[in-house]
Each structure stands twice: as C-alpha cells, then as structure tokens.
Amino acid sequence: MFEARLAQSAILKKVLEAVKDLLTEATFECSDSGIQVQAMDNAHVSLVSLNLRSDGFDKYRCDRNLSMGMNIGTMTKILRCASSEDTVTLRAVDSPDNIIFIFESQNKEKLAEYEMKLINMDLEHLGIPETMYSCVVKMPSQEFARICRDLSQFGEAITIACSKEGIKFSAAGDYGNANVKLAQTADSDKEEEAVLIDMQEPVKLTFACRYLNSFVKATPLCAQVKLSMSSDVPLVCEYQIGEIGHIRYYLAPKIDD
C-alpha cells in the first residue's frame, strides 16, 4: 500500500507545471524515505531530479518500494482539476496498474477521485557524482526568470560568466546583443532579494535558452534559485520546495564547434 497526502495540492500543481515542458513520461520511485524522480528530456540534454521527502507530507505510507511510470501530460491535467487549497492524496496498491488522485475540498463537502493508468518504463538512471562547483550563485528566482526571458529575444543561447564582481548573462544574435550584470548584494535586508556568489574560480558557460526557459517554470516554487557551475560540466539549477524537498535541473553546456 502506498499513500501520500498533502494538505494543499498547490505544491504538487506547481511541481507538475515545473516539469511538464521537459518531460512526457517519468518514473516516480516511492520508498519509505519519500518520492524521487530522475528523468531526462527527449534530447538527453537536460535532466530533472525531483525529491519529495516523506516527512514533508502530512501523511505518508509506503509498505513496499514502488516504481510508477506516469504520463506527465495526463498527471498535469489531473492536478489542474484540483483547487490549490484542496487536500491531495496519492494512493496505489503494492503492485499497481493505476494510481488514484483524491482531492478533498477544505470544507470536506467535495471529494473527487481520478484514476490514472501507469505505464511501463525503462529506467535510465544517470549517476551524478557529488561535485564541488567553481561558482555557486543564489539569486531571486523571479530575476533569473526575467533575465532568461529577456535575453532569449536576442539569441538561442545565454552565456553565463561568473566572477568575484558578479554574474553576467549575455546573448548575441542577428539583431544585436544584450547583457545583464548582477552584482553581489552588499547586505540585503531581505534574504529573498539577495544575490550571493560563492566563487572558487571564475567560470563562463553557454546554455540553450530553450531549456533555461523551461527551468524557470519552477519559479512559483521558491523565491530563490541556486545556480551551480564549473567549467565544462552541466549547470545545476535548484529550487527548494518548501520544507518538503527540491527540484534540480541539470543542463549540458553548449560546446564550441
């Protein structure tokens, strides 16, 4: 028996919105410690790693480890049927063919159940080693989303250069070029508005806008985003999900021809 309940479906709704552009299908691995998803986009350029800890749920029970292949499009449609304040419960038997989503209104007067067929999927797990990154930047997630959106108008790729002075995003294309520099905030009253740079060595990497613009769909999950970068390795773009877990996106850099 697997059962996981969240008092408000808003978190799960936001998580689905944050992955649906990149993933068509994903395996949800459920164990005593929580729910984990690791899945690459079709082109194998980016990877989504989602972790929801069991202690972050209002109720969590997982008698036996389960791998449930889910269609993300269908799951997104189902989650859109829930109000943000509804309680959401995921339920499955030990060897499931289906998963049930149960939405209950706050006043308990409306109860909706949606059953979704599971799919068989081959697991393609990447082994991602613990990595010390040359630059780790924390910045407001809305600012990052804004910069990705603005610079996407100029080119297909954004170059991120990080040094002690700050972080610089730039894009160049046929119509011109653009760059945005953010300095480390001296001392911000509000933690959410801070730009913090932890730099060992300067880095300069180029990434496809398309993927960055998919990652920023996670912006509603967290006020801050953490970007971890080293030369010639994938970018890690991380959003905390309240007290329950995190979503990390990995993106392979573009390489010089």
Add this chain to the structure above:
Amino acid sequence: PVNQSRLAGYYGLN
C-alpha cells in the same frame, strides 16, 4: 557556432 552536448557525456548510466 556552438554545438549542444548531452548529459551522457558527463554522467555515466547507473
């Protein structure tokens, strides 16, 4: 011109 690398070039399959 730039080419797009893939994740498998950095991380092995488990």
